[in-house]
Amino acid sequence: MGLWNRIQAWWTRLRCPTEFLCDNCKYDHPSACSRPQRPNAVRCPDYRPRGK
Ligand code: SF4
Structure with missing residues (x-):
């Protein structure tokens, strides 16, 4: 995984209030996400x- 992807993943986690x-x-x-x-x-x- 590249550095940019890791930054994006970190940022996404930071903004997500749930585990x-x-x-x-x-x-x-189920019908929206497979x-x-x-x-x-x-x-x-x-x-x-x-x-x-
Ligand atoms: S529900 Fe589907 S689209 Fe949404 S975070 Fe989970 S795996 Fe990703």
Whole structure:
């Protein structure tokens, strides 16, 4: 993983109020997200905070 990706992951985690990204992600639904790491993703390029 490159430095830029690590900075992005760090920044994403900093802004997420829950332990796992999925708990605060608007795609946290089987029909919206088919990623294998759901519902316990700690890194995800598709993560979008709810209500934004
Ligand atoms: S898009 Fe990523 S963060 Fe969102 S529910 Fe799916 S795996 Fe979780």
